[in-house]
Every structure is written in C-alpha cells, then in structure tokens.
Amino acid sequence: xxxxxxxxxxxxxxxxxxxxxxxxxxQSNHGFGTLKIGQWTAWPQSGSIDADPYTKAKVAADxxxxxxxxxxLAFHATVDLRGDPLRLDCQYNIQGQTPPARFxxxxxxxxxxxxxxxxxxxxxxxxxxxLLRGTKGDFVVSTGPQLASGNWLETTGIxxxxxxxxxxxxxxxxxxxxxxxxxxxxxxxxxxx
Amino acid sequence: xxxxxxxxxxxxxxxxxxxxxxxxxIPNYATKDAWTKLAGVAEPWKFSILSQPGSETGILPxxxxxxxxxxxxxxxxxxxxxxxxxxxxxxxxxxxFDRQGRNIxxxxxxxxxxxxxxxxVLDPVQMAQLRKNPPKETEKAxxxxxxxxxxxxxxxxxQENPSWSAEVRRFLREAQCxxxxxxxx
Numbered sequence: 001x002x003x004x005x006x007x008x009x010x011x012x013x014x015x016x017x018x019x020x021x022x023x024x025x026x027q028s029n030h031g032f033g034t035l036k037i038g039q040w041t042a043w044p045q046s047g048s049i050d051a052d053p054y055t056k057a058k059v060a061a062d063x064x065x066x067x068x069x070x071x072x073l074a075f076h077a078t079v080d081l082r083g084d085p086l087r088l089d090c091q092y093n094i095q096g097q098t099p100p101a102r103f104x105x106x107x108x109x110x111x112x113x114x115x116x117x118x119x120x121x122x123x124x125x126x127x128x129x130x131l132l133r134g135t136k137g138d139f140v141v142s143t144g145p146q147l148a149s150g151n152w153l154e155t156t157g158i159x160x161x162x163x164x165x166x167x168x169x170x171x172x173x174x175x176x177x178x179x180x181x182x183x184x185x186x187x188x189x190x191x192x193x
Numbered sequence: 194x195x196x197x198x199x200x201x202x203x204x205x206x207x208x209x210x211x212x213x214x215x216x217x218x219i220p221n222y223a224t225k226d227a228w229t230k231l232a233g234v235a236e237p238w239k240f241s242i243l244s245q246p247g248s249e250t251g252i253l254p255x256x257x258x259x260x261x262x263x264x265x266x267x268x269x270x271x272x273x274x275x276x277x278x279x280x281x282x283x284x285x286x287x288x289x290f291d292r293q294g295r296n297i298x299x300x301x302x303x304x305x306x307x308x309x310x311x312x313x314v315l316d317p318v319q320m321a322q323l324r325k326n327p328p329k330e331t332e333k334a335x336x337x338x339x340x341x342x343x344x345x346x347x348x349x350x351x352q353e354n355p356s357w358s359a360e361v362r363r364f365l366r367e368a369q370c371x372x373x374x375x376x377x378x
Contacts, residue, residue: 006196006200009200009204010200010203010204010207011207012204013201013204013205013207013208014203014204014205014206014207014208014210014211015207015208015211016208017204017205017208017211017212018207018208018209018210018211018212018214018215019211019212019215021208021212022211022212022215022216022219025212025216026216026219047288047295047296047299048295048296049291049295049296049297051295053216053217054216056219056220056293056295057215057216057217057219057220059220059226059294059295060219060220060223060226060293060294061219061223061225061226062254062255063223063225063226063227063229063230063253063254063294064227064253064254064255064294065227065253065264065288065290065294065347066294066296067286067288067299068286068288068296068298068299069296069299070286070288070299070300070301070304071286071288071299071301071349072286074255102284102303103284103351105257105258105259107257107258107259109255112254113254113255114249114254115248115249115256115258122247123246123247123248123258123259124258125257125258125259127259127351127353127354129353130353130354164255164257166257168284168286168301168351169284169286169301169303
C-alpha cells in the first residue's frame with residue numbers, strides 16, 4: 001500500500017512539475033535563445049531551422065510565422081523602463097535609436113498577439129519612414145490615449161499590452177550585428193488617476 | 194525519511210523527462226500552429242490573403258499591420274514550386290517555411306535578382322534534373338533546394354502609407370504560386 005502511495009506521489013509531482021515547467025518556458029518573456037536589449041526581447045533564431053527546442057516549441061504553440069533572416073527581426077516589449085507592465089490607458093515616451101535597418105515599424109498588440117485598433121478603427125502602428133526625427137536621427141514616439149505632438153502611437157482601452165518594433169532588412173539578423181545594438185527606452189509619462 | 198527523499202528525487206527525474214518530452218513534441222502536435230491554421234482556410238498551390246494592411250484576419254497572430262500578407266501551401270512530392278509576383282513596392286519579402294513553421298529560406302526585394310520575385314523550390318532530385326537542362330524561364334529565378342517536401346510560402350508586402358493600398362492589393366492578388374513544369378529546351 002505504501003509503495004502504491006509513493007508511486008502515485010511520484011507520478012503526480014512529476015507530471016505536474018514537468019507540465020508547469022514546459023508551460024512556463026514557452027511563455028512570452030521566458031525561454032532560451034532570447035536577445036534582450038533594454039526592455040526589448042527578440043528571438044533571433046525563431047525562424048531558423050536550427051533554433052533550439054524551446055524556441056521551436058514557442059513558435060509552434062504561438063502559431064507564429066517568424067520573420068526570416070533576410071526579412072527582419074521583431075523586438076517585443078511588455079514592460080516600461082521601471083519594469084512595470086505596459087498599460088493601454090497610460091502615456092509613454094519611446095525614445096532613442098534603433099539598430100540600423102532599411103526601415104522599421106512600431107505597433108501595439110494585445111498580449112496574445114492581436115493587432116490593436118484606435119477608436120477610428122485604424123491599426124495602432126507607425127512606420128519609421130514617416131517619423132519626425134531630431135537632428136541626430138533620434139526620435140520620440142508618444143503612445144497613449146492622449147493626443148501628442150510629434151510622433152503619436154494612439155492606444156485605447158484598458159489593460160496590459162505589448163509593443164513590437166520590427167526591423168526590416170537589418171544587418172542585426174546576421175551573426176555580427178547583434179553585439180552593441182541599441183534600442184529605444186520606454187518611459188512612463190503618466191496614468192489617469 | 195531516506196525513503197521519502199528517494200521518492201522526491203524520482204519525482205523530479207520524472208518531471209524532467211516529462212518536460213523534455215513536452216517541449217520536443219509541441220511542434221509536432223500543436224493544433225494552432227501556422228500550418229494547421231492555413232490548412233483550414235487555404236487551398237494548396239494558391240495564394241490566400243491572410244491580412245491586409247491595417248487589419249488582421251485572425252488566422253495568424255502577431256502580423257505586422259503595416260503589411261499585407263499572403264500564403265500558399267505546397268508539396269514537392271507533386272511538383273517543384275514556382276512563386277512569382279510583380280510590382281514596384283518599396284519593400285516586399287518572401288519566406289519559405291516547413292510544415293513546423295521553421296524558416297527554410299527568405300529574401301527581400303533587394304536581395305532578389307533585378308528586384309523581381311521569382312522563386313523556384315525544388316527537392317535535390319528535381320534540382321539535379323533542372324541543372325542538367327536549365328529552361329530559359331529559370332534564368333532569373335532564385336533556386337532553392339529543400340529536402341523538406343511540404344511547406345508554405347509567405348509573401349509580405351509593405352504598405353508604406355495609405356496611397357499604396359491599391360498597389361499592395363494588386364501585388365498580393367496577382368502573386369502566383371503554382372506547380373513548376375519544366376519544358377525542355
């Protein structure tokens with residue numbers, strides 16, 4: 001009887017722990033093969049045939065079709081500079097520079113990856129080619145529900161969300177490009193009280 | 194006391210095995226991976242439009258709203274794959290994925306020959322046959338050899354601003370995905 005109880009305990013603990021570990025390791029901000037720059041995370045190997053098993057599992061579970069090496073690289077951010085989750089009802093300043101690329105896009109997505117819309121029904125996104133920049137090529141994008149001068153990425157609603165910067169046709173996807181790459185910071189400006 | 198330690202150690206070993214098995218098996222059994230979802234909405238050998246700029250259809254997550262995308266499933270057991278599209282967009286890219294959603298090959302308008310999208314995917318045997326007697330229409334094509342037989346092609350077309358909307362639609366609508374029949378000569 002005791003042996004049976006022990007066997008049962010082994011099975012329960014083993015299966016639960018194994019399952020939980022697997023679930024955790026494919027969640028958006030965990031896992032192996034990640035490239036972190038500031039608040040931004042990318043999976044440079046996610047599209048490749050020699051990606052590690054964790055990245056492969058994550059891609060399959062998300063149903064994602066990652067950008068290929070000649071296409072570009074996507075960086076995700078779910079937290080701001082202080083480490084707090086991004087909120088749709090707050091205003092943020094995204095400022096700094098991106099690694100070299102032919103162009104890049106910035107878009108707001110729900111945590112499960114859907115494209116977010118503005119109240120007018122347009123997608124919340126910006127393309128770098130239409131961006132207003134400073135004299136040194138740096139930029140500030142304001143995101144949030146309140147109209148901002150300069151570059152504005154409009155968001156609406158409440159709850160957490162993620163920002164995605166996709167660099168297209170960028171040398172960063174090659175083996176040499178990743179070291180020393182800089183990404184913009186995401187700074188909280190204010191939230192409605 | 195020793196015995197319960199032993200039980201716990203065994204449980205951890207089992208957890209490790211279960212974890213490794215799950216991670217390795219997910220790509221083969223995922224029910225909402227890109228291929229499975231494509232198979233539900235798209236015929237093989239034909240481009241299906243998955244998203245138009247500014248919107249998403251919900252077939253694929255994480256699409257870039259600045260892009261229109263179209264995908265086409267193929268099977269090299271039937272024939273080599275021929276993909277072509279024309280147009281003067283500021284940016285387009287094409288990527289080939291295997292059944293598990295892994296990227297086999299990709300290129301964009303600048304890495305293409307004369308900025309034209311013309312792509313032929315072949316298995317090693319078909320490639321050897323083509324090399325022996327290359328038909329004229331393959332001269333400008335990007336030839337990709339793939340030992341993986343089944344997969345899909347995904348085309349992304351940038352809509353830089355709304356004035357490109359009609360051109361992006363035309364580009365995706367007229368993109369061709371078909372069986373490549375090599376004519377001799």
